[in-house]
Structures are given as structure tokens and as C-alpha cells.
Amino acid sequence: MKTSPLRGGIAVALTATVVLGGCSSGTASSDQDESAATPTVDLDSLDTGDFATEPHGDFGHSDEATMTQFDAQRLTEFTAFPVEIDPLYEASDELNIQIHTSVEDGYGSDTQNEVKTELGWDFGTVGSGYANAPDDDPKDQLFFEISHFPDEESAAEAAVRMGEMERDREALMPGAKPLPVSRTPVEIPRYPDAVATTEISRVDPEDDTLQVLSYSTRGEFVVRTSVTAPQEDQDRAVETVARTLDVQNPLLDQFTAASTSDSEEPSESDVNTKIDQGEVIRYALPEPSKPQYVEGSAPGEYGPRGFGHLSRGGPRMVDILNTAGVQHIGVWGSTVFRAGDEERATRLDEDLKDFYLDFGFFEDEAPADIPRSACYFAPAGTNRVNQCLVIVGKYVGLVTNIGPVSGVHQELAAQYAILTQADQEA
Numbered sequence: 001m002k003t004s005p006l007r008g009g010i011a012v013a014l015t016a017t018v019v020l021g022g023c024s025s026g027t028a029s030s031d032q033d034e035s036a037a038t039p040t041v042d043l044d045s046l047d048t049g050d051f052a053t054e055p056h057g058d059f060g061h062s063d064e065a066t067m068t069q070f071d072a073q074r075l076t077e078f079t080a081f082p083v084e085i086d087p088l089y090e091a092s093d094e095l096n097i098q099i100h101t102s103v104e105d106g107y108g109s110d111t112q113n114e115v116k117t118e119l120g121w122d123f124g125t126v127g128s129g130y131a132n133a134p135d136d137d138p139k140d141q142l143f144f145e146i147s148h149f150p151d152e153e154s155a156a157e158a159a160v161r162m163g164e165m166e167r168d169r170e171a172l173m174p175g176a177k178p179l180p181v182s183r184t185p186v187e188i189p190r191y192p193d194a195v196a197t198t199e200i201s202r203v204d205p206e207d208d209t210l211q212v213l214s215y216s217t218r219g220e221f222v223v224r225t226s227v228t229a230p231q232e233d234q235d236r237a238v239e240t241v242a243r244t245l246d247v248q249n250p251l252l253d254q255f256t257a258a259s260t261s262d263s264e265e266p267s268e269s270d271v272n273t274k275i276d277q278g279e280v281i282r283y284a285l286p287e288p289s290k291p292q293y294v295e296g297s298a299p300g301e302y303g304p305r306g307f308g309h310l311s312r313g314g315p316r317m318v319d320i321l322n323t324a325g326v327q328h329i330g331v332w333g334s335t336v337f338r339a340g341d342e343e344r345a346t347r348l349d350e351d352l353k354d355f356y357l358d359f360g361f362f363e364d365e366a367p368a369d370i371p372r373s374a375c376y377f378a379p380a381g382t383n384r385v386n387q388c389l390v391i392v393g394k395y396v397g398l399v400t401n402i403g404p405v406s407g408v409h410q411e412l413a414a415q416y417a418i419l420t421q422a423d424q425e426a
Contacts, residue, residue, distance in 0.1 A: 041369055043417050049407070051333075051414035055421055056282040059275035059299060067259045070275070072099045072123035074258075075146065076306035078251040081314050082129025082142050085244050089129030089142055097127045097309040107145045107224060109172050112162045119154040121147055122259060127309075139209050141228040144244055148257055149220050159222045163195025163215035189242045191216050196241065200231060212237045218249045220257065277301055278328025278338070283395065283422050285333035285415055299332035307331075312359055320355060324348035334415050335398040338426065345394045349374065352389060352396075361387070367409050370416050377405070388412040392419035 043053070062070035079097055082089035100106050101123050103113045124147040131140035149155040165172040167183050181201050188194040196214035201207055212234070214225045225244045229237040258273045276282055281299045302310075307329050308318035321329070324347055325340020339345035349372075356376055357363075364375040366388065375388040386408035387400045397419050399411035 041371065043420070046369065046413040046417060047410055048414040048417060049410035051411055052286055053414050053417040055418055056284075056286065056299075059281060061273040062258060062275055067273075068101050068123050070273070071148065071257050071259050072101050072125065073300055074306075075099070075123065075125050075148070075255060076309045077303045078255040078305075079125045079127060079146060079309060080144075080244070080247045080251060081309070082127065083315060084247050085129070085142065086240055088131045088140055097125055099123075099125055106147065107143065107226070108162065109165070111172060111174065112165055115158055115161050115165075116147065119158045120150040121158070122150070123148050139228065139230050141226075142240065142244070143226040144248070145224040146248070146252070147222045147224070148259075149222065152217070152219055155217045155220050155222050159215040159217045160195055162222070162224070163197070163213075166195075166197045166199075166213050166215075186212065186238060188214055188216070188245070189239060191242060191245055193217070194241075194245075196238075198234060198238075208232075210234055210237065212241055214241045216245060218245075218252045221252050223248055223252075275299065275301070276330070278330070279423070279426060280328040280336055280338050281330035281332055283336045283397075283418050284330045285399065285411060285418070287333045299330070302329040302331060303327060304329075313355060316355065320348065320351045323351065334400070334411060336415075336419070337396040337398070339394045339396065342394050345391050345396050348396050349389055349391050352398075356387070361385075364405070367412060370412055373412060373416070375405075375408070375412075390416045390419065392416060392422065393424045395419045395422050395424075 076097055076099060098105070103116050103121055106113075106116075106124055106126055108116070124145060126145045127143070129142040147155075147158070149158060167185065169181070169183075181199055184198050186196045186198045188196050191214075194214045194216035196212060199211045199213065201209075208231050209228055210231045212225075212227045212229075214223075216223050216225075223245060225241045227237040227240045227244075229240075276299070278301055281301050284299065286299075304318045304321035304326060307321065308314050308316075311317045321337070324337070324344040326337050326348065328338050330336040337345075337348060339348050353374065353376075361376040361378045364377045364386070366373040366375045370390060372391040373388060374390075375386065377387075378385045380402060383402055384405075385400070385402050386405050387398065388408055388411075390397045390412055397412075397415040399408055399415050401408045401411065
């Protein structure tokens with residue numbers, strides 16, 4: 001069965017990806033080789049511990065209880081990388097996107113959060129970028145938040161009300177002590193409807209930075225952009241806000257929130273709400289402590305951009321995945337990549353090795369009884385982070401743990417057993 005690229009976005013899992021993205025790794029291959037999905041070892045002889053060794057069943061569709069998280073996860077595929085906005089922020093592309101389904105997790109004051117709640121805010125993403133600086137205190141910073149509302153009218157009202165609050169400290173933070181900060185309205189090139197303000201603090205005479213804050217809308221979304229720069233670079237800071245919208249808005253135009261779909265009930269063919277759109281999460285290991293799909297341990301699926309956002313290396317990871325023809329990545333208790341074909345799966349394995357080694361991991365011994373496997377480790381205080389890769393046909397599985405290496409070897413064995421049953425024609 002052939003599957004198509006993700007349409008309208010993807011669902012992504014949070015916990016397993018942060019481990020992958022924040023830790024990274026290195027590799028050492030086992031001596032055995034395998035060029036097809038047919039196992040060359042006795043699966044019953046593998047030590048798989050208590051981990052699942054069969055593919056998971058159909059995950060079905062997201063429902064009312066999980067829709068907000070599902071949409072927030074999908075939105076990562078349609079969120080800009082800071083380096084796409086300005087190469088100045090290239091040094092920041094590690095973990096630069098956060099998903100949030102609680103209004104308190106985003107930017108804004110309590111009064112702005114009250115506006116969001118009143119007007120039906122339901123999910124969003126926040127991103128950040130920092131220019132490299134020798135003193136580790138960069139003056140050039142970019143923060144942006146994408147907030148979804150039920151309709152365009154609510155989004156438009158939210159942008160105006162929150163933007164105007166930035167110009168009035170009492171409205172922004174009622175009862176707060178006045179600060180010597182000058183706030184001046186400013187126009188954003190190409191975006192006349194944006195409600196924007198420049199702020200210059202007079203608290204520290206040595207502080208020569210300014211901040212440009214902008215609130216603009218794109219359909220059901222509000223894009224809040226904050227750029228900090230030296231005061232003499234105000235024009236550049238204002239233009240950076242405009243470039244943020246130039247890059248971000250076309251991505252938002254490609255996104256359709258499942259939570260605001262016209263369909264009352266998802267049909268079996270409605271990919272907008274299908275959890276396992278590419279039929280690849282089923283091959284990932286379940287979360288060990290939560291074998292079923294439950295809130296807080298949601299299995300998810302990435303496309304290359306979404307996965308790159310929650311992985312270190314950002315655009316570099318996206319390039320690696322695109323080169324390998326990867327369109328669907330399943331994440332749960334492990335991560336499963338489906339490459340374009342077996343040859344590109346091998347290329348993916350090699351590129352991931354270089355990627356992980358560059359992030360400070362070291363080659364480790366791979367289990368001799370698991371074909372085409374490779375392992376890495378990195379010190380983590382008094383512990384160690386273990387990661388292993390295994391190739392089965394066009395699939396590459398990645399398992400991770402912190403602690404004894406025996407645990408990750410059991411996970412690797414279980415992952416291998418599952419992948420020998422994966423659909424190589426997908």
C-alpha cells in the first residue's frame with residue numbers, strides 16, 4: 001500500500017522527540033548485514049524484555065478530547081525556522097519551537113491571556129532565535145508566537161486588543177509599578193494592519209537595545225513577533241518583523257485546523273484528523289509505562305519540517321530527511337523513519353551517524369545478533385544516554401534510553417522484530 005505525503009499537517013509526539021532532539025548521538029555498526037526486511041535471525045532468540053514485538057493496531061482519528069493537542073502538534077510542520085527569516089539567527093537552530101495547548105505557556109501578560117481565553121484561543125506554537133555573540137548575551141533576538149482562534153473575526157479582535165495593550169502599561173499589567181520605558185507606535189512594511197510598537201527601556205543607561213513588538217493576523221491565526229536589536233538598528237528590527245510574516249504567513253495558508261473543520265464527524269478517509277496518517281507510528285514502540293494511547297503520551301507523526309523543529313540541528317535535520325525521501329516519521333516510545341527506498345534508508349543511517357557524532361556522542365558496541373544495527377552513547381552526569389539505530393528494508397528505527405546499556409539493547413531487539421513485519425511497499 002502506497003501512502004502520500006502528509007496533507008494539512010501531521011500529529012507529533014512531544015516527549016520522545018525532546019529526548020532525541022536534545023540528546024542526539026553517535027554510532028557503531030554490528031558486523032552482520034541485511035539487505036531486505038526478511039529477518040536473518042531467530043526472533044524468538046532475541047532478548048526483547050517486556051517491550052512489544054508486534055506492530056500496533058490502527059490509531060483511528062483524533063476526537064474532541066485530543067483535537068487541540070493534535071492540532072498544536074500538526075502546526076509544527078507549518079512553523080518557520082528563525083534561520084529562514086534571517087541568517088543572523090543561524091547559530092540558534094537547535095531546539096527552537098515549543099508546542100502549547102495552555103494559554104499560560106505562551107507569551108503575554110495576564111490581561112492578554114484573558115483576551116485570548118475570552119476570544120477562544122485553543123493552541124499554538126512559540127519559537128525563538130538568537131544571534132551568536134561572544135559574550136553569550138546577544139542583543140539580536142527573535143521571538144514569535146502563533147496563536148489559533150476559532151475564526152478570523154476572533155483573531156482580528158485579539159490582535160488589535162493585545163497589540164494596543166503593549167502601548168499602555170496599565171492596561172498590560174494593571175497596578176504594576178510604572179517603568180521608564182518609551183513606547184512608540186510603528187508601521188510594519190508590507191503589513192499595514194499590524195499593531196506594532198517600539199519599546200526602549202530607560203532603566204539602565206548602559207542598555208542600548210530596543211524591542212519591536214507586533215501583532216498581526218493570518219486567517220484564524222495571530223502572529224506575535226518580538227525583535228530585540230541595538231537601538232541604531234531599529235529599521236532592521238522592523239524589517240525583521242516584516243520578514244517573519246513574509247516567511248510564516250504562506251506556511252499558515254497551508255494549514256487547516258481539524259478543530260475548526262466543517263465536518264461534524266471524521267470519515268475514515270479524513271486525513272485531517274487521522275492520527276497515523278502515514279501508517280508508520282504503528283511500528284514505533286509504545287511508551288513503556290503507557291502501552292495504550294493516552295493523554296500525555298500521545299503517539300505522533302512528523303513530516304521533515306515538524307521533526308526538524310523538535311530536533312537539534314533544525315534545518316540540517318530537515319535536509320537529511322528530505323535527501324532520504326522521508327515523508328513520514330512515527331514517534332512514540334521509539335522513532336521510526338520510512339525512507340524513500342532501501343538504498344536511501346542506508347544513506348539516512350549514515351547521515352544520522354554524522355549528525356549525532358557532531359553533537360558530541362561516541363560510537364558504542366552494537367548487539368551482534370541484530371542485523372544492521374548501530375549504537376552510540378553520551379555521558380550525562382553520572383549516567384549515560386544510549387541510542388541505537390537499526391535498518392530493516394526502507395525503515396530506520398531509533399531507540400533511546402538513559403541508564404544501563406542493556407535496556408536500550410532490549411528496545412533495539414524489540415524494534416527490529418517489529419520492523420521485520422513492516423509494510424515495505426508503503
